[in-house]
Amino acid sequence: KAGVTQTPRYLIKTRGQQVTLSCSPISGHRSVSWYQQTPGQGLQFLFEYFSETQRNKGNFPGRFSGRQFSNSRSEMNVSTLELGDSALYLCASSFPGVRETQYFGPGTRLLVL
Amino acid sequence: QQQVKQSPQSLIVQKGGISIINCAYENTAFDYFPWYQQFPGKGPALLIAIRPDVSEKKEGRFTISFNKSAKQFSLHIMDSQPGDSATYFCAASIGGANNLFFGTGTRLTVIP
Numbered sequence: 316k317a318g319v320t321q322t323p324r325y326l327i328k329t330r331g332q333q334v335t336l337s338c339s340p341i342s343g344h345r346s347v348s349w350y351q352q353t354p355g356q357g358l359q360f361l362f363e364y365f366s367e368t369q370r371n372k373g374n375f376p377g378r379f380s381g382r383q384f385s386n387s388r389s390e391m392n393v394s395t396l397e398l399g400d401s402a403l404y405l406c407a408s409s410f411p412g413v414r415e416t417q418y419f420g421p422g423t424r425l426l427v428l
Numbered sequence: 429q430q431q432v433k434q435s436p437q438s439l440i441v442q443k444g445g446i447s448i449i450n451c452a453y454e455n456t457a458f459d460y461f462p463w464y465q466q467f468p469g470k471g472p473a474l475l476i477a478i479r480p481d482v483s484e485k486k487e488g489r490f491t492i493s494f495n496k497s498a499k500q501f502s503l504h505i506m507d508s509q510p511g512d513s514a515t516y517f518c519a520a521s522i523g524g525a526n527n528l529f530f531g532t533g534t535r536l537t538v539i540p
Contacts, residue, residue, distance in 0.1 A: 319471070346526055348526045348527075348528075350528075357517075357530055357531070357532045357533060358472070358517060358519075358528075358530035358533075359530075360527045360528060360529070363525075363526045363527065370526075371525060371526065371527045373527065405471050405472070407471070407526070409526060416462075416474055416477075417474065417526060417528070418473075418474070419464075419471030419472045419473065420471050421469065421470055421471050422471050
């Protein structure tokens with residue numbers, strides 16, 4: 316099976332712009348979670364989508380949003396970018412189960428100038 | 429507030445040695461404790477995970493030791509190899525949820 320894919324892999328934006336990142340989960344996986352990874356804050360949970368509904372949300376401002384489509388693909392959007400949004404954004408997918416194992420994609424590296 | 433505290437920040441081990449990474453947590457509601465391995469340019473990959481009803485779990489050269497009363501758990505890598513050089517993250521979650529709380533990571537270097 317193909318792994319989790321994320322596009323684009325690298326992105327450069329300027330402050331104030333918005334950005335949309337895409338994630339395609341492993342075939343058959345219905346849950347998609349997003350994480351932000353920075354040197355200072357480490358890995359932090361953004362939100363999780365399951366069956367097109369947000370199931371869980373981390374402690375991030377409303378500028379960060381996401382959605383999931385009927386084919387389980389997911390997008391996250393960051394509006395009004397700030398310098399501190401520069402990070403590696405990771406997507407993880409999992410198959411529904413009691414103890415859900417998350418499979419991470421390679422991430423999208425976002426640089427905000 | 430860091431919900432899962434991890435140490436050390438970096439670790440250098442000789443080939444064949446034992447690598448030990450420690451994590452501690454405060455929230456007693458945590459009931460799932462995975463360890464992830466991350467290589468540069470890659471996303472984290474699940475190594476091994478444990479539930480609080482067992483004190484130890486072993487998979488190959490990787491062992492998790494869990495101390496529920498102390499609210500601590502650790503990863504032991506036996507016979508460490510240069511290919512194990514990576515960043516390791518402990519994590520915790522509640523009720524099988526996908527909201528993982530990660531430790532700050534340990535950069536392991538195994539010297540040949």
